[in-house]
Amino acid sequence: MIISKKKPFEEVLKSLEGKERVFVVGCGECATVTQTGGENEVAEMKALLEEAGKTVVGTIVPEAACHELDVKRLLRKNRDAAEQAEAFLVLSCGAGCQSVRAGTDKTVLPGVDTLFLGNIQRAMDFLEKCSLCGQCVLADYGAICPVTRCAKGLLNGPCGGTNHGKCEVDPEKDCAWVLIHEQLKKEGRLDERRQIHSPKNWNVVNRPGKLAEVREKVSGAVSGGEE
């Protein structure tokens, strides 16, 4: 789940300066769960914008705003409103925002800040456990990721900032190294803790990441794509 939070409305309004007719785009997937860009938040944003004197010419909530073809299709379906719009305000992650970019030549503005790939702990409580580093090291660390959960992404044990099991950077957060150590102990793998782990290979994913694998159709077993 991509975790996002709403930008302050004043910031949104400032970014819309000089643009009167606005088209609001949400997302039916992550931004719905994080309550930043679902149907409710899109309606709420519409009301706020109208209260601030803007005209909301249209709204859509794609199933997943990161699906560029879907977004384009929805914009085509709402062509009249899209043509009237001076700006698109996107209540979705940066990926969703850029899907809209791919579907129009007009101004596209983000209405939320994209924070991290998060696990859902409980409703509206999210924790980052994976940072998409490109080469998974979880096997070495009892399935607790130091790249993500250590504030410094250290690979060989705690720094001096470990503090009674918490992290110096944020006392609300656990020191990943205490978690990893305890987990490996439970698994009877403490002997592995002496092993030195190489630095990350940051060349595995050169930004921007791109993957276009050619999939072979195996006797109709592969489905999906355009209907």
Add this chain to the structure above:
Amino acid sequence: MGKYRDACKSGKFVVSAEIGPPKGTNVQGMLHHIDMLKDKVDGLNVTDNQSAVMRMGSLVVSGEIARRGGDPIFQATCRDRNRLALQSDLLSAAFLGITNVLCLTGDHPVVGDHKEAKGVFDFDSVHLIQCCRRLNEGYDWAGNELDGKTDFFIGAVVTPEADPLEPQLYKFAQKVEAGADFFQTQAVYDMDNFQRFMEKARAITEGTEVKIMAGLVVLTSLGMAKYMNRAVPGIFVPDSLLEEMASVPKEEALYKGMEIAARHIRFLRENKVCDGVHVMAIGKEEIVPEILHMAGVLEEVAS
């Protein structure tokens, strides 16, 4: 070779102090401290943007200490430089006559004065130790042969009061394995705790030549002692020392702190608890010679 390495190899009780580069271009105070201390200690650490506060660079100040006839211990953290910049600075250090490197992770930017900065941490301290070892062998991290190798005496740090201690001991073992020649510890105040730590550390370094120097930060006031207990992870000032600091009027607190530091140096040396001390008098370096004199180690270093 260098004076610090020689002292470590000789088996004598090793003493180092610390220089904090200035925030700005006024180097007068720092140069005064360097000249005052360079012949009274075996080595002089130079901090690297300590506590993630931007200052003049550790590399250049270390070079200046070498130029003035002292033996610098170049502190290098992994916070501000990736593996290219770190290795480049290490080669530059060799050119400046620096032979001791203390490899540190580095404090996180959020504890410093540029909180919005991106921490690098491409290497961690264990990698940096390994990297120094490779440069000493004539190769860079990527395996390319160097035209002229380094000859670093490689240092690292360990936190004896870390809670929990076990993960810290494993990291200590990794640093030994990676090739650290010497350790300077985070500040210690409880000598009983430190002795217990040293027993565990010695079990790990058994069979190696690794030297361990106790880190001593001079207490300057009761408030400072309480602050360290409260706010600095891995530092524990026992109640007995808090009471001792509270027992004297404010204006005598610094002297009391110096007495405590001198007493600890004496204790560590006489009981052969560790191989030396690293004395930190953060910003008050002029008191270090007197502490060493009180501890009875000044004459020995100077000889």
